[in-house]
Amino acid sequence: MIDQLVCLTLIVPHRLRDEVFDHLAEQSDLVSGFTATPGSGHGTEVRLHTAAERVKGHADQTVVQVVLAGKDASRLLDRLRVSFAGTKLVYWTTQVMELGRID
Known part of the structure; x- marks a missing residue:
């Protein structure tokens, strides 16, 4: 039986971004690449670490x-x-139904 593909999504605070990127790059036995996009965290569980984040109201x-x-x-x-x-x-994690490349 083939192991199901999943998409692992991580929400990374800005202050940990480079450290997480480095860590993922070191896991070459598991991670062949990853995609990163900017995000804005909202909600009662979100920590606002900087004065700028507190003013903006999101992390x-x-x-x-x-x-x-x-x-x-x-x-x-x-x-x-x-x-x-x-x-x-x-x-x-979410299940990946299909993964391919359009050439």
């Missing part, structure tokens, strides 16, 4: 998405839990 964040096998996503999450313990990174 500057980066949305990171990695598509990989489900078992590899579990392994990557285990590594992230060790390396980023206490940072309250938010994540979720």
Whole structure:
């Protein structure tokens, strides 16, 4: 049976962006690449770390998405839990129905 592909989405506070990018790049046995886009965190659970964020009313964040096998996503999450313990990174996984490239 083939392991189902998933998309692991991480919500990364701006202050941890480079550190998370470096960490993902070091996980070459699991991660062949990832996509990152700017995001704005809103809500009661979102920490506003800087004065600028408090004025704007939202946290500057980066949305990171990695598509990989489900078992590899579990392994990557285990590594992230060790390396980023206490940072309250938010994540979720979604099933990927199809992945391809249009040439």
